[in-house]
Amino acid sequence: MHLLDLLRKYFAEYGYWTVAFVLLLENAGIPLPGETTLLFAAALAFSEHKLTLWGVIVVGVIACTLGDNLGYWIGRRGGRPLLDHQRRVFRISEAHLARGERFFLRYGSFTVFFARFVFGLRILAGPLAGVLKMPWKKFVLFNFLGAVLWVSVVASLGYLFGSRWEWFMGELDDLQLVFAILAIIGLLFLWRRERRRVARAR
Numbered sequence: 001m002h003l004l005d006l007l008r009k010y011f012a013e014y015g016y017w018t019v020a021f022v023l024l025l026e027n028a029g030i031p032l033p034g035e036t037t038l039l040f041a042a043a044l045a046f047s048e049h050k051l052t053l054w055g056v057i058v059v060g061v062i063a064c065t066l067g068d069n070l071g072y073w074i075g076r077r078g079g080r081p082l083l084d085h086q087r088r089v090f091r092i093s094e095a096h097l098a099r100g101e102r103f104f105l106r107y108g109s110f111t112v113f114f115a116r117f118v119f120g121l122r123i124l125a126g127p128l129a130g131v132l133k134m135p136w137k138k139f140v141l142f143n144f145l146g147a148v149l150w151v152s153v154v155a156s157l158g159y160l161f162g163s164r165w166e167w168f169m170g171e172l173d174d175l176q177l178v179f180a181i182l183a184i185i186g187l188l189f190l191w192r193r194e195r196r197r198v199a200r201a202r
Helices: 003-014 016-028 034-047 053-089 094-107 109-117 125-131 136-160 162-170 172-201
Strands: none
Touching (some): 053 136, 109 125
């Protein structure tokens, strides 16, 4: 069965719980199609009115925040061996993991904020932050703000293009590249601003 047909079946039976389940597990570190699920839920909110855009956004933000926190504590308790095991089980490339570590080491907390927009990094952000022992209070703040931004943008796009869904899905790869570029630009901007702030404080 095609992914969208399967999602439509689950949305018909379970509604918002489908959004919650997929996004929570994806953000906890399991590679599920969270972005597609969120987009399709918002598109159905536009076309079939069984869900609402605001409902999808609220449920999505809560699920992403809880999932990332779950991933954080799994990474914090299990350490790098557990993360390596997770990578092998779910066939996450070592390159994605290495890229995530470079982002965290270079940009710190801002990585959590923008990680959702970078392909392959969304499912690793929570566990990796835990492994690297990022302070939890800082993680919670940036995680929540990132969830609000990512869910709002992605759900709004799904709703906006609900009437042109097939065309939109065909352009999704290009949009993901744009998201990734914007996220990296945002990381660079915030990192440079933080370095200037630290330099002025000395």
